[in-house]
Amino acid sequence: MSIMQIIDGKLTAATIKAEIKAEVENIVAAGGKRPHLAAILVGHDGGSETYVRNKVLACEACGFQSTLLRFENDITEQQLLEEVDKLNRDESVDGFIVQLPLPKHISEQKVIEAIDYRKDVDGFHPINVGRMAIGLPCYISATPKGILELLRRYNIPTSGKKCVILGRSNIVGKPMAQLMMQKQFGDSTVTVCHSRSKTLKEECLQADIIIAAIGQPAFLKADMVKPGAVVIDVGTTRVPDATRKSGFRLSGDVDFEHVAPLCSYITPVPGGVGPMTICMLMLNTLAAGKHLYY
Numbered sequence: 001m002s003i004m005q006i007i008d009g010k011l012t013a014a015t016i017k018a019e020i021k022a023e024v025e026n027i028v029a030a031g032g033k034r035p036h037l038a039a040i041l042v043g044h045d046g047g048s049e050t051y052v053r054n055k056v057l058a059c060e061a062c063g064f065q066s067t068l069l070r071f072e073n074d075i076t077e078q079q080l081l082e083e084v085d086k087l088n089r090d091e092s093v094d095g096f097i098v099q100l101p102l103p104k105h106i107s108e109q110k111v112i113e114a115i116d117y118r119k120d121v122d123g124f125h126p127i128n129v130g131r132m133a134i135g136l137p138c139y140i141s142a143t144p145k146g147i148l149e150l151l152r153r154y155n156i157p158t159s160g161k162k163c164v165i166l167g168r169s170n171i172v173g174k175p176m177a178q179l180m181m182q183k184q185f186g187d188s189t190v191t192v193c194h195s196r197s198k199t200l201k202e203e204c205l206q207a208d209i210i211i212a213a214i215g216q217p218a219f220l221k222a223d224m225v226k227p228g229a230v231v232i233d234v235g236t237t238r239v240p241d242a243t244r245k246s247g248f249r250l251s252g253d254v255d256f257e258h259v260a261p262l263c264s265y266i267t268p269v270p271g272g273v274g275p276m277t278i279c280m281l282m283l284n285t286l287a288a289g290k291h292l293y294y
Contacts (some may be wrong), residue, residue, distance in 0.1 A: 004260055007150050007232075007267045013275040016149070017061045020286055021175070024063035033215075035289030036065040038087055038096035042080065042106070043073035048099045051278075055097075058278045063240075064234040067093070068263060077106045081114050088116040095121035095139075095288035097281070118294040121284040124171075133178050137293040139284045146276030147211065147232055148185055154240065156209075156230055156265055159187035164203050166220065166253065167213035168194045172234055176211055212253035222258040231266045232261060234273050 024046045028034050037059055041052050052068065059066035087096045096119055102108050117127040123141035131138035151158055163180045167173035173192060179187030204210055205226040212220045213234035225231065235253030252269030260266050267273055287293060
């Protein structure tokens with residue numbers, strides 16, 4: 001059996017950002033426009049604040065122009081939709097995101113659908129989701145795109161392999177299943193399991209590739225993984241840890257300590273899929289700036 005290899009998302013993301021920066025400098029040197037990403041942040045959710053700050057820093061690292069629009073929690077749905085409309089019409093903005101979650105009184109779906117799909121670099125608009133499902137060029141949402149990129153850059157064969165996806169969320173599970181079965185991406189045989197699946201363990205034991213996005217810390221145990229499998233861990237749950245200064249640590253959906261020795265490749269948490277997500281948002285913004293898809 002091959003030696004287990006850790007898939008380093010942090011290093012891969014840094015490499016991709018450097019590639020993007022070089023391309024942006026070439027575009028600007030040739031008289032082209034510097035890509036411009038805008039972000040809308042509503043309220044003061046700690047997690048969202050961190051995410052958006054990291055996205056702004058990533059824009060700087062990639063040589064993009066970035067704009068952050070902040071609004072208080074009491075902004076009305078109508079006011080927010082008007083702000084989205086302004087960004088849709090602003091020709092200087094190539095792509096933009098509305099950071100989720102939004103306050104309870106605002107319909108997230110309504111806001112997502114109000115975004116011009118040609119600027120929807122998060123890839124959440126139904127038109128982008130639909131185009132992805134039938135294999136047309138589009139913005140693919142960041143986490144699934146990041147996983148594909150890791151598999152590709154580590155030369156992990158996926159064609160004809162049995163891939164089990166744990167979880168069926170709109171953001172990871174469903175798009176991941178679509179992409180892994182498509183010829184131009186995964187070209188795999190795909191099974192989606194979730195909390196109601198009766199044969200979950202049996203399915204996992206047959207899998208060459210397991211993508212765990214079920215949102216339960218250490219859910220995937222060693223007795224569910226066959227030797228030589230590739231395991232991609234999407235989970236990030238804060239679990240209490242008295243030994244840490246913050247009082248918590250991040251746990252993935254995989255029991256890493258016991259699963260890792262069985263694997264040919266595995267992503268750690270943190271430092272695996274996480275760093276790739278913001279990086280893929282940058283790739284989508286670059287594509288928007290180049291009008292690659294639309």
